[in-house]
Amino acid sequence: MIFYGTNGTHLRTAALSQLDCPSCGTNVDLKVSLFSRYVHVYWIPFFPYTKLAVVQCGHCQMAWENKALPPSLAPAVRELKQQTQQPFWTWAGVALVLSVMVFGYLHSIRDTHTDEILLANPRAGDIYTVRTDSANMYSLLKVRQVSGNSVELVANEYQSSDSTPIETLNAPAKYSNEPFVLTRLDLQIMRRKGELTDVDRLSE
Ligand SMILES: [Zn+2]
Incomplete structure (x- = not known):
């Protein structure tokens, strides 16, 4: 009330x-x-x-x-x-309401900006949130290693309707053992298409 x-x-x-x-x-x-x-x-x-x-x-x-x-x-x-x-x-x-809105907006701009920088400089341990083929489901990709233009990733074998599934899905046992390789350009294209929705670097 x-x-x-x-x-x-x-x-x-x-x-x-x-x-x-x-x-x-x-x-x-x-x-x-x-x-x-x-x-x-x-x-x-x-x-x-x-x-x-x-x-x-x-x-x-x-x-x-x-x-x-x-x-x-x-x-x-x-x-x-x-x-x-x-x-x-x-x-x-x-x-008060306006300042909360402005703060939230600035925060989201900064967040997006940080994501772009992290995605352009992939590093082992980075976690990408991706939309899966099924509608409105999300999963994770984890960077295993980076060499030159190639980014070796493992896919999480689970998916979630939560658009920030990192807390529920990011356990080592939930990732596939079979890595696959994407180029840096592939990642940029996925980002632009809205398939790659978030970038996290947990080690920092
Ligand atoms: Zn009077």
């Missing part, structure tokens, strides 16, 4: 000294208070959605709220609202 709702905070109080009170006609003590309404999720402010105004006359104590503001007061209140910013902290939740 997610707890969410709205909350409010006082932004500012200002005098409307040029205006007469619509009730008693004096202009001695007419004040407007602005409040921010914001959405919270688990009491973390997420984003502001409106400003509320309350006008009160200190002389006759008459008060008006947002929707019921007398027309003579509305323009001044509207102007004050436009001049008053919602505090940054009322955006905290949205800022």
Whole structure:
């Protein structure tokens, strides 16, 4: 269950000294208070959605709220609202969600970049995650040795629907004993076709 709702905070109080009170006609003590309404999720402010105004006359104590503001007061209140910013902290939740997304995006870019470097420089022990012929199944190839352009690999004899099967499948007994050879170019082509989805170098 997610707890969410709205909350409010006082932004500012200002005098409307040029205006007469619509009730008693004096202009001695007419004040407007602005409040921010914001959405919270688990009491973390997420984003502001409106400003509320309350006008009160200190002389006759008459008060008006947002929707019921007398027309003579509305323009001044509207102007004050436009001049008053919602505090940054009322955006905290949205800022938090955005920063998590940006972090995840940067992390995935770095990860892909690292994969390209590792694939271009194969080394014994490297593990490649590959899509198998069956739809949406994944398995592993392990580099046994590299000589020149030839990369000797052994195939894992198991497959998994998990796109990162390294933890479940990477046990020595699960690999075939019969190696086969691919060229570096073969690996690059598999990568470009999306058949080779991940590169891991566990020794580091
Ligand atoms: Zn008044």
